[in-house]
Amino acid sequence: MKAAVWHGVKDIRVEEAELKALKNNEVTVRVAWAGICGSDLHEYQEGPVFVPVNAPDELTGEIAPLTMGHEFAGVIEAVGKDVTKYKVGDRVVVNPTLTHGIKHEDVDIYDGFSFIGLHGDGGFATFANAPEANIYKLPETLSLQDGALVEPTAVAVQAVKEADMKFGDTVAVFGAGPIGLLTIIAAKAAGASKILVFDLSDYRLGKAKELGATHIFNSGQVNPSEAVRNEVPDGVDVTFEVAGVGPTFKSSIDVTKARGTVVIVSIFARPIEWNPMMLTNTGVKVTSTIAYSPTTFQQTVDLMGTGQLKPQGIVTSQIKLDNIVEGGFEALTNDKTQAKILVELSGEM
Structure with a gap:
């Protein structure tokens, strides 16, 4: 089968690959659509x-x-002999997080996790295997293309849950990439009264406005702290750091009200330097999230299925697997008008 295989930095090759033998507790998914994530980038x-x-x-x-x-x-192509909940032909989405599964789900992922597609073979391929426990049926109201958006949307839903948001809360979001945009959508669905978004790309800021941001700012042209306090004098209730660099981390604390909450959603590629007195002097609380619980994943499927969450607007391109390097990874690296790029495998809907 054809697959996009990681060999090293700037070295992803579309090549022939062999699907590993199906385990008794696994299903084989005929992949229809797959999204390129910031983690992949x-x-x-x-x-x-x-x-x-x-x-x-x-x-x-x-x-x-x-x-x-x-x-x-995608669609289930084959099932292992111990699989009981699914059958060939079922339309499904894959929760890629693998854990030891011996603790309560709220802390299980932090006991050690791996990802299908990062720590082992994943979905940029004709077929992919996954354990039955990681499979979720798609409601009829969602297409398989919609299904490729469930995983990143679940990240945003978990972030909003980590923030313990309440109706009417004011929110700031630093970073209007795919997860930032999904966080805007999730925060709006959770009842945020104001959503202030910062990014360096005017195009992405326009997309943020389209998807629910009430105020947008180019952080290269304004002082974020001043911009927020012109709208929310005491600072926002919750800030989501979705950029993953030192300046936005510090700004996230600066714009948050005393005893407010900062949620780190991004992956930091390298260490940053900051003074913990930024917290001591303000009472701001910092928390973080790496993914989502199984409950959150199912809730995301359900909320998308009923239309309460509509992430489809983040999709900016659809490409073929053969074009995943130039049209996918290079496009996301160099073109800030790109947000979520979906890769067509079987193309089934």
Whole structure:
């Protein structure tokens, strides 16, 4: 089968790959659509971040080179002999997070996690295997293309839950990339009264406005703290840091009210320097999230299925697998008008 395989930094190759033998507790998914994630882009630009290169991953048993892609949906092609909940032909989306599964789901992922498509073979391929426990049926109201948006939307839903948001809260979002845009959508659905968004790209800011931001600012042209306090004098209730660089981390604390909350949603490619007195002097609380619980993933499927969450507006391009490097990874690196790029595999809807 054809697959997009990570070999190293700036070295993703579309090549023939062999699907690993199906385990008894797994299903084989005929992949229809898959999204390129910011995590994938990090691996392309400066990896390995998550990809195992020195030893096989503890949970997947796999090591690079491996097939990327962890935001994907498709149709079940085959089932292992111990699978009971699904059958061939079911339309499904894959939750790519693998854990030890021995603690409550609220902390399970922090006991050690791996991702299908980052720590082991994933969905940028004709077929992909996944454990039954990681499979979720798609409601009839969602297309398979919509299914490829469930995973990143679940990240945003989990971030909003981590913030303990309340109706009427004011929100700031730093970074209007795909996860930032989805966080705007999730915060709006959760009842935010004002959503102030900062980014360096005017195009992405326009997209943020289209998807629910009430105020947009080019952070290269304004002082974020002043901009926020002109609208919310005491600072916002919740800030989401979705850019992953030192200046936006510090600004996230600066714009948040005393005893407010900053949620780190981004992946920081390198360490940053900051003074913890920024928290001591303000009472601002900082928390973070890496992914989502199984409950949050199911809730995301349900909320998208009923139309309460509509992430489809973040899609800016659809490309073929053969074009995933130039039309996908390079486009996301160089073209700030791109947000979410979907890769067509079977193309089924």
